[in-house]
Amino acid sequence: MxxxxxxxxxxxxxxxxxxxxxxxxxxxxxxxxxxxxxxxxxxxxxxxxxxxxxxxxxxxxxxxxxxxxxxxxxxxxxxxxxxxxxxxxxxxxxxxxxxxxxAEFLFFPFAETRSVGEMLAFHAEERREAMLTYVVDLYSPDLSRNPNAVSLTDAMLDRAGYFALGRKGPAGPLERQLDFHGGLRWRFEEHVPPASRRIDRIALFRAAPNLRIEADHRFNIPEYNTYSCPWHHNLTAAITSFRTAKALASNPGSRDAIGSFRWRNSEPFQWQAQQLMDLGLMEPGQWF
Known part of the structure; x- marks a missing residue:
């Protein structure tokens, strides 16, 4: 053991x-x-x-x-x-x-031919200390065959239905910060607490003195929560995740109300970074 x-x-x-x-x-x-x-x-x-x-x-x-x-x-x-x-x-x-x-899997631009270390080295050269990732829901198209909603062989994702809202602080809108929504948390929002509906997560970050993560997946240093620097767009990544599907398929309050996660905007997940870039779910920024 x-x-x-x-x-x-x-x-x-x-x-x-x-x-x-x-x-x-x-x-x-x-x-x-x-x-x-x-x-x-x-x-x-x-x-x-x-x-x-x-x-x-x-x-x-x-x-x-x-x-x-x-x-x-x-x-x-x-x-x-x-x-x-x-x-x-x-x-x-x-x-x-x-x-x-x-049951979550990180993808980033050109992940099939470049390493996460190469990507982060470039990101650091752009004076960025953190990277925004979108949590993209994966799900089985057949809950009778996969009651926990997990299937690596025929996973599906939503190709549409994603949007962003301005993030507000005590003094008004926060600079370069947005709340992103979509996927199963949006389609089945009646079963998801409001505090858990965002799909943005700062999942990649550099250790710094006094840096702390909060319960809502944001950091105590505001710049860590931004999606890009002030002067141009930066790299973003995606985490493809069965976590929400698992919860909705197993929680007593939702499992009997959901017969299938599949809808008109479902498409098979190809397990390729290019598919996520084509759908606008991550971008290479200035990294070519």
Whole structure:
């Protein structure tokens, strides 16, 4: 069985795996596509992955050197917040970090031929410390065959129905900040709490002194929450995610009301970055 020490003890030991990024934090909430999630993020180029879960995760041999399994209660509310902040406090300033959940898969422009490290190096050259990612819902077209809504072989996504609203602060509109909506959280919004309807997440970011993530997936430093710099458009990425579909298919308040997630704007997901760029769900900015 894979070792499963607590996150706090691991961070306190100052392991060598944390000395250089990019580092991925994967919060494992259930058993859906866990190995596939970890392997995907190894393949796109993360130097090391911290897999956080309540129970030990059996790791295939090909992942054992790049993944550390750690105990963390990922099923409590806002489990990401304390975990991400703990890792932020433990890594060197400037380290690139990323976080997601199981059954979520990061895509970025030209991901098939370039690594996440190459992308982040370019992003840093543009004086950016964080990157906006859109959480794009994936779902099985057949809930009778896949009752948890997860299918890696015939996953579908929405090709339309995405929009952005200006984000307001205490003193008025916030500069270069928007609230993005769409996907299953929009189509089935009656089953989604208002605070959980956004699909934007700053999932890639550099550690900085006093940087903290909030419960709503935003950061305490406003510039980290912006979608681009003031002078031109920047890179964005996408996280394709079965997480919302899983929740809607299993929660008592929604599972009996939803017969299918498929609609007229569904299309098969090709597991290619180009498809997401063609749909406007991420952009290369000045990276060619």
């Amino acid at each position: 894979t070792a499963h020490p607590p996150l706090a003890g691991f961070l306190k030991s100052r392991p060598g795996a944390l000395k250089r990024g990019p580092i991925a934090i994967v919060l494992v909430e259930d058993d859906a596509a866990v190995t596939e999630t970890l392997r995907h993020h190894v393949q796109v180029g993360f130097r090391h992955i911290l897999a956080l879960s309540p129970d030990p995760i059996p790791l295939p041999d090909d992942l054992a050197q790049r993944v550390t399994c750690l105990h963390w209660n990922t099923r409590r509310a806002h489990a990401h917040q304390e975990a991400v902040n703990a890792v932020l406090a433990a890594v060197p300033t400037g380290t690139w970090l990323y976080y997601c959940y199981n």
